[in-house]
Amino acid sequence: MGRAPCCEKSGLKKGPWTPEEDEKLVAYIKEHGQSNWRTLPKNAGLARCGKSCRLRWTNYLRPDIKRGRFSFEEEEAIIQLHNILGNKWSAIAARLPGRTDNEIKNYWNTHIRKRLLRMGIDPVTHAPRLDLLDLTSLLKPAAVAAYYPTQVDLDTLRALEPLASYPDLLRLASLLSGSASSPQQHTQLLLPWLLQAQMTQAAAATMVQQVTPQAAAADQFLQASTAAYHQIPDLVHANPAAQQQQLAQQPQQDHMADACRHGAVQPSIYDSQLDYVPALMQMASDESNLQQWSCTVSTSNNNYNVYSGVSTPSSSPAAAGQINSASTTTTYGLNASSGMHLYSELLDVSDYM
DNA sequence: AACGGAACCAACCGCTGTTCA
DNA sequence: GTGAACAGCGGTTGGTTCCGT
Incomplete structure (x- = not known):
């Protein structure tokens, strides 16, 4: 035995609400509250379905609704x-x-x-549309051939696919492709940031699975992920030549050591400073490796600590003050002012005029 | 002025999870 | 425990307005 039917399905008015109907609905809810939508239309003298009344109230008549243009x-x-x-x-x-x-x-x-x-x-997906990008100009096939003498092809493209999730990295890649530096330097510069961004994204995805639907936690997650992402534009806007020089001089063993420590890389196979780079790029494109590197997330009051298996360049100005690469622990403070600028410079301001 | 397409948005539709007799 | 109705949600529709030709 179920409930009684909420209302007669026939003979109810549909379509736009009249001012008189709005008045009746508002007056009734002001006096009796929004308790029972099933009986409300009849009691309020409305020839409407309860569902229609609820929608009209929640979407239009509620007193706390802010009308007008979005800021x-x-x-x-x-x-x-x-x-x-x-x-x-x-x-x-x-x-x-x-x-x-x-x-x-x-x-x-x-x-x-x-x-x-x-x-x-x-x-x-909020990612750049790859079908609109001229990837050949980014990859410089001849330069890529230095890494992949026998296959400058889909494997390479697949390895670089993660870049598509990070517009700023793509922009950086575009900058580098126009410079005179070596492909090794390009990759060395991009890779740590790509890995860090992927670690953060994976950790954030885990976090959202764990805490949803709690609203407060979702807000914290949003800020943590955007704070991490915002390290990248700093690098992009810095002097590319200086960044390259700085990073090219920096030993890369710390990345390698961390990857080895987590079992992701076999030292005997990747023992030179450059050989492991293509392999790491390949691993970065594989989500299962991210899990293998065991990004774990813990929450405490106002901070998320993201423990990643790969550290970021300690000499990078963008990382200074935020990332402790020595301990391979990245702490993202939940500053309320962080984030919220991902698309700002891409938006066409003229649309608001 | 008339027309047609684009843009906008209130309202409806249909589905899903929850509630309750 | 069962099943019908409720409540809420996201997708879609259709009427109205705007704008260019």
Whole structure:
């Protein structure tokens, strides 16, 4: 024996609400509250389904709803949250006071989604669309051939695929491809950052699985991941030539040692400073290796500690103060001001005028 | 002025997990 | 324990407005 039917399915009005209907609904809820949507329409004198009343109230009539154009900050927040949460519009709306899931969903589909597509960013994955990139100019086939004498082909492309998730790394790669430095230096410069970004992403994914749907934890996750990601633009905006020189002079044994320590690399096979680089790139493209390197995440009050198996260049200015490469422990402080600028410089400001 | 396509957004549809008789 | 209805969510639709020709 189930419940009684909520309402008659026939004879109920559909379509746009009239001001009179809105008035009746608001007056009734003000007096009785929004307790029982099943009986509400009849009691309020409305020829509407309870579901229709609930939608009208939650999406339009609620007094705490903020109407009007989305601000720049709101739009950036939506993009960031969508990157993390996907099409969970209600979860996104919960972090934007005064905005409804329906409103955010509409705004995404009519404005943001199209803008990201124009920028060459996939609105689903938030990664640059590889089909729009001229990868041949990045890879410089002749230079890559130095690493892969017999196959300058799909294997190479596959190894570099992780770059697609990091627009700033791609930009950096593009910068480097136009310079006169060696392909070894390109790879040495990019690889540690790629690995670090992947570690962070993997750890963050684990974290979200563990704590969802707790809203506070999701917010912390968002800030932790963006804080880590923001180390990269600092490197990109720095002097590329100086960065290359600095990193080219720096011994790479620390990466190798850490990888060996976690069993990801056999020292006997990769014992020269350069030989392990292509192998590490290959490993970085394989998610199972990330798990093998055992990114573990612990939470404590206001900090996440991400223990990764591969350290970052200690001489990098971007890493200074944030990363302790000696202990291979990366601590991301949850500064409220961190993050929220991933797309800012890519957005077309004229759209807001 | 008339027309057609694009853009916008409120409302509906259908599905899923939860509640309750 | 079962099953019907509820509540909530994301996807989609359709009416209205805007804009270019």
